[in-house]
Amino acid sequence: MRRFSKVDPRIGHLLADESSPLRRLGNVHWGPLVAALALSLIGLVTIHSASAELPIDHFPKQALWVLAGSVALAVVFSIDYHRLLALAPIFYGIILSLLVLVLIVGHSSGGAKSWFLLGPISIQPSEFAKLATALLLTRFLAGIKKPFLTVREIATAGVITGVPMVLIALERDLGSAAMFCPILLGLLLVCGVRWRQIFVAALMSLVLAAGLWNFGLRQYQRSRIMSFLSPDEDPLGAGYQVRQSKIAVGSGQWLGRGYKQGTQSQLRFLPARHTDFIVAVLAEEWGFAGVLVILSLYSLFIVSAGNIAMRGRDRAGILLVVSLLSVFCFHTLYNMAMVVGLLPITGIPLPFLSYGGSFTLANCLATGLILNVDFRRYVNR
């Protein structure tokens, strides 16, 4: 009570009451929002530089997407997440039909048929499918109030995740499809699985992977993985991208070559430099110092979102944050690692930094949901 002694008495009671909206806003952990904002701004600046040799500057469009994302963030923040979870099956249904629709009337881009073209904007439903799947999985697993899951429950969760994943894989967008694994994985690990279940799952995925390699993958996908394993064998093929990316990152050294002065990015060495390889542009122009700044921001996002999960009001809140954070972490860690050659190249963009409308919007929505959980941790139901 003493903390609020200097506050005008007319609103003092609002702050004193733990369930009053003002007081609750003050108690929200704003870490994820701060990180998201800072990263988005850095992203805009970097996209502008990366656009130098592209036919159009992607900066203005991305700025609009960030604005739209901020509005979307505020909207989902204002609706109690329990109500959103109650609607999860409907979202899930809608998104599945969209995924089917995009297979029929979608627009192809870069080998994947995963876009809806709506006039000047293109929408990628797979980005929103991740959110809908996270919501439905959370709703399903929140109802199980036991320390460990049964095989049957794991299988059900697997089916919920698997259906949209297969649809997206049919769009030939393997990178996006793979992003559903971390949702399931994160939730299962938190909900509790036993060692023997993990062992069996590992064995099964090994068999699946072998089958996929031989029968499921296309030649270019196999060559990408091979090039990762030995990048110098095929310098102008798939390994070329890793190599150019590493040259870009490495030549940045401590402080970088200066804004818009990166030879690798400005001279078109880098592929997809405004999307998947945006961090290579940043690393080249701002050096290791720049990389440390964004890694710290990602760390801030993850740790504060983790804290939000840990102090979540109920199982549903905790699991919702976990599901969203899992995708976020996976995107971030994978992309950052891939750019510097630690993992094979696949089309996984970097949250808040990479150009992309649907992707930016989805990340803003996820941030809004995470803050939503923290905002409602005192609400009595």
Next chain:
Amino acid sequence: MKIRHHREELVRRVGGLTALTQAAILLIAGGYWSVQIAEGAYYRELAENNRLRKLTIEAPRGLILDRFDRPLVENAPSYSLLLDRSLAHDLAVSLAFASEILGLTPEDLDKILASHKGTPRFHPIRLAQDLSLAQLARFEVEHLEHPEFEIQTEHVRLYRHAHQTAHVIGYLGEVTNADLARPGSPYVPGDLVGKKALEGLYEIHLRGETGERVVVVDSRGQLIEEFDRLHANSGRDLRLTLDLELQQTAAELLAGQVGAIIALDPRQGEVLAMVSAPSFDPNNFARRLRQEEWREVLDHPHHPLQNRVLQNTYPPGSIFKIVMALAGLDRGLIDPENTTAYCRGYSTIYNNRYRCWQAAGHGTVNLRTALKKSCNVYFHQLGQKLGIDQIANYSRKFGLGRKTGIDLSGEKTGLVPDSTWSLEARGAPWYPGETISVATGQGPILVSPLQVAVLMAAVSNGGRLVQPHLVQNPRLHGPLPDERQLHLEEEHFALVKEALWSVVNEVGGTGVAAAANDLNIAGKTGTAQVITQERRIDNENLAHENRDHAWFASFAPVEDPRLVVVVFVEHGGAGSKAAAPLARKMYEAFFQGRSSHRPSASG
């Protein structure tokens, strides 16, 4: 209690996973450390030695050819000097070296560099263009010492018959910021684009698509390998309807004068010659005109950039009597033989005295004589009978008062006045006396020489209003719009044509100066007054800018018209003296001396 226990279990697992991600972030930071710091120097060197350079492959602009494939515009090589600042050891030394060869001061070059402040250091900057071969050789010889300088071969437009075709062909100029900002713009700053006339109008057709070579170069600018190549697509040629020889004849005839000559084929409207004088040299524009050269063109008292054939309008003078005659015949107001007027040198209408150019008078005249001798009195009376609104109707039928639709921009519509126009534009009712002036092509009526040519073509071809055009490639202008049929009596055209023949070929005709041997030319002179009759004195004694404009509009041969020639001489005096002889020379150039290789205008 049990639920509480589960919660702690969940929280513990979340904590564990969060910690795991932080470990992963540390690991990734380690990855960046090893690439950027531990191996940073190695990768920096790779980046330095392994550079891509974009070299533009120029797409040659399409040629412009005359109707017999003789080039009017070509492309000639030109050499530019580029500087890659990232390769210069000491920029001051480099600039001193270059400025000495170029004959400039290092400060001049500094200024150029300053204007490229935002450009990355490794993007070459153009320091100079149009290098002489001697300069070129010096840079090539010193290339090892000064690898930062590069020579780029470009092409500049070479206008072969510069002054003679300038108004038709136009010129190139540096692309504007507005053009650059347009979405999908294929241009880069510094590009030359078509600005005026055909170069501007057919920019997309003439311009090719530039290609690009991406090459890997080392830190000394030496080419290591080609990395990527995007082929250039040359621009396409433009074949004109113009006949170069006739065009040159027209230009020579107008040399030293102010005026315009247009020659077209009355059958389809193909323009065979179009000259406006004074003219300018578009080659100067292609080489990025200097300020003072611009001023010289802009401040010229006779505005050489204007195409007088279609961008200026003038009173038609007595040429308008052709429209009057056909209108009177069509309305049945005059009978070619029996309607006569007695000219005693002036007519008195509405208590005003309107003069005939022949102060002594023409005596009794019928339509044929009135046209032949260009008697004003006859047409004063006809004008009074027709009234201004009928006159305006027939003028518009002949295409006056609107654009002809030629494939050049900036065409003026001119003015066909009527009573509505008077109320709207002047806020006063039409004054009937003005009708009498308009009847002889004076007063507020304004036409362009091109409109007169179309009018003459319609008279010569029996009433078809053709669309004049300069480009032959039919795909470019699309199907020509339906020629408009005037629907006037064949017989009336025949009468007027015969009268126009007498203008040139009978004693007493005003156009006898245009008469040529073995060729039946028909025409009409016109003299457009610049100052009112009351103040006028003998034309020769007037100041140049107050002298009459001279017109001569004609076609030949009368029996099967192949060529329409309109001559206009600004402040040239009487059409019979200043304009008609030029037309004759045009016909002579076209019909005589034309042998097997040019059997007919439609070639």
